[in-house]
Amino acid sequence: MIDKEDILERTGRGLAVFKHYINFPVRPGKNFRNPLYEDRIASCNIYYDRHAQVFKMKDFGNNEYSGDCFWFVGMLYGLDVKRDFVAIINRIVSDLNITIVHTGNNDMPARKKAVEKRIIMNENDNPIRKDYHTEVKPFSVAELAYWQQYGIKPDTLERYNVHSLKSFEGYNRSNKIYKISSSATEPMFAYMGIGFTKVYRPRNQNMRFFYGGEMPEVYCFGLEQLPNKGDMVFITGGEKDVMSLASKGFNAVCFNSETAAIPTSLIEMFDRKFRHIVFLYDMDDTGRNESARRMDELSSFHVLRMELPISGAKGDKDISDYF
CATH class of the missing domain: 3.40.1360.10 (Dna Topoisomerase Vi A Subunit; Chain: A, domain 2)
Structure with missing residues (x-):
């Protein structure tokens, strides 16, 4: 798993993270307007904190808007840097496409694996398996026509990481495996996130939505x-x-x-x-x-x-x- 230090090592102690999310050129020591609010005066800059050994942003006009790259990403996505730190790391890893090579058998980055594995505990400390497997296929002509009736074209589906599924395998509450397959009359689509998938079956009234993996505490599609x-x-x-x-x-x-x-x-x-x-x-x-x-x-x-x-x-x- 990628941790805080892994990200700092791969982003020039956080400088590359700031540069990725700020949509105009920035360089350490040069003042700019704070992108987090409607700042009229360029009184904000990026500097290297020698004590913490990380790059930080400092807003001299409003000290509440100052912190390191993890704080900055949390502010952008409405996440608390203490409570939601894992979610912030996952967001940076995804947006900057950061990977880390491990030795041994588990050297494939988790987000590249076909099967996402999550184990959680219920109130009785009995493990409930959250493993799942999705088999993605190209959108059929009929499936694209379904989305097109709402004005949604293939480039929008790609932008929002929506896929057509051939099948979905998961575990029920008794930890027994089940498999659901799509068909021409009952298509199946996936809204894919980091470590989870929300499945949508528009023509199935009994189980229109279901989930694989561990859903985030706050699910906000389009954020x-x-x-x-x-x-x-x-x-x-x-x-x-x-x-x-x-x-x-x-x-x-x-x-x-x-x-x-x-x-x-x-x-x-x-x-x-x-x-x-x-x-x-x-x-x-x-x-x-x-x-x-x-x-x-x-x-x-x-x-x-x-x-x-x-x-x-x-x-x-x-x-x-x-x-």
């Missing part, structure tokens, strides 16, 4: 595709809605469901990066009620709520249906 700055970001109901909005040039994210709790740290991050935060949930009863609830919960922020001029009935309730 890594957001720009550092923008005019507006939509918080919408599902992955299909995120990509449908993206195909029209809008910034959007979704959580695991409309009823999922939204961390205040993420809203704070959106508030720094975007002028407007707009809730755009489904027009059924759940969507309307939950978006109204979010407005009450987050009234201290500049959040807005938009309702679509559609019926709210099945097939006519969300932004992808609207488009």
